[in-house]
Ligand SMILES: Nc1ncnc2c1ncn2[C@@H]1O[C@H](COP(=O)(O)OP(=O)(O)O)[C@@H](O)[C@H]1O
């Protein structure tokens with residue numbers, strides 16, 4: 475079963491290149507690397523998937539949602555089925571680790587009694603339940619990214635979108651984050667990771683992994 | 696639903712704690728703006744009230760032909776009351792006229808007037824009617840028309856009124872109100888723009904929160920709600936502060952001037968409503984920029 479499919483997608487930016495022709499398929503449980511130089515269009519592809527961007531041409535299908543049919547009111551409900559992480563973590567600096575993760579559940583109207591259990595489970599999965607009272611600035615970069623991953627996972631998404639998740643991290647920490655993403659993928663969550671660093675794919679081979687190359691707004695496999 | 700209601704309330708209140716300085720500045724600007732609105736309104740209300748009382752004092756003296764019979768006098772009174780615009784006609788006999796004349800002169804240290812009247816054998820003053828006008832006729836154009844209509848009546852010798860006063864009222868009051876409300880509105884709009892800008896800054900501080908809420912799947916309404924709650928609370932606080940300030944100012948002026956100043960209750964309700972509307976609108980405008 476496909477969880478994400480982009481077919482002949484074009485995106486135009488005023489004065490910019492945008493995307494010329496992108497085709498991408500992510501199947502259930504796959505770990506797909508979207509690899510290309512900076513400016514190739516990787517972030518734009520991810521933005522298309524969580525529908526912060528609409529294609530000028532072609533279509534994007536994510537789960538039961540289709541870019542040609544989805545209404546603005548439906549977009550939040552699509553996002554509740556996705557997990558998204560970024561190079562800069564995007565944590566709330568004035569809230570604790572626990573509150574950062576609980577945030578997702580609170581703003582999507584989860585039941586109160588479920589919140590604590592789900593947050594602790596997500597934090598345990600990323601190995602940070604013992605730091606739940608810390609503030610983001612008290613954590614290392616790798617730990618902050620783990621908090622972001624816990625926040626992305628707390629709603630049990632069918633796919634995790636990662637935009638250069640190790641871009642700000644040193645090589646050792648990077649390996650730790652990669653191992654965590656592999657663990658998450660092994661439990662059945664599809665992963666789509668955008669990176670300019672091909673060696674992240676090469677150095678840790680696995681039959682679940684696949685590379686899609688993107689350059690100048692065009693994909694090739 | 697109730698869970699998300701309390702969430703919005705808690706987050707709305709929390710918004711102040713997380714952006715103390717920006718919230719404080721926005722609150723001060725808001726109070727200042729509302730105080731300005733309140734003062735402009737209070738001044739306008741008092742001016743209009745003052746002008747109304749002055750207009751109410753517009754009176755005609757209708758002097759009657761000497762030697763008009765008493766029966767004709769009653770007839771004339773009926774005719775006066777039927778003239779368009781006349782509210783009341785009070786008869787003043789020559790004797791009463793003399794009394795008034797004496798009283799007016801006795802007020803000054805000049806006693807000559809009264810002795811002058813006493814020196815005459817007969818009372819030279821004619822009978823008259825004192826006419827007051829209905830409200831819609833208390834302006835210079837209508838007054839002239841009424842005076843002309845009265846002059847046509849049989850038995851009327853002369854109609855006397857303070858024409859200059861009425862015309863001045865009409866001319867200057869119109870301009871004063873126009874210019875005054877022009878400036879008032881300009882100041883208020885300027886103050887409102889400042890408030891909107893300051894509340895924008897409060898929300899700007901929350902742009903990351905808004906971004907993340909949308910990323911993890913909060914609905915638009917859910918993102919807006921705590922921000923609108925915050926604007927609403929800001930509006931109430933600003934309205935109360937401004938009302939309190941204006942009330943104190945009013946008491947102080949009363950003590951100082953001792954005159955009857957009007958401070959209508961609708962002003963306080965209006966300030967509270969204006970604060971709430973302003974807070975909500977500013978929050979909405981500020982948030983819209985960051986909400987897809
Ligand atoms: N909001 C935007 N407005 C204009 N051009 C944009 C915008 N976002 C991206 N672009 C352009 O689209 C291209 C792809 O950008 P992006 O997807 O961010 O690349 P990558 O993530 O691979 O570095 C680049 O040329 C970039 O300048």
Ligand SMILES: [Mg+2]
Pocket residue numbers: 516517518637
């Ligand atoms: Mg990018």
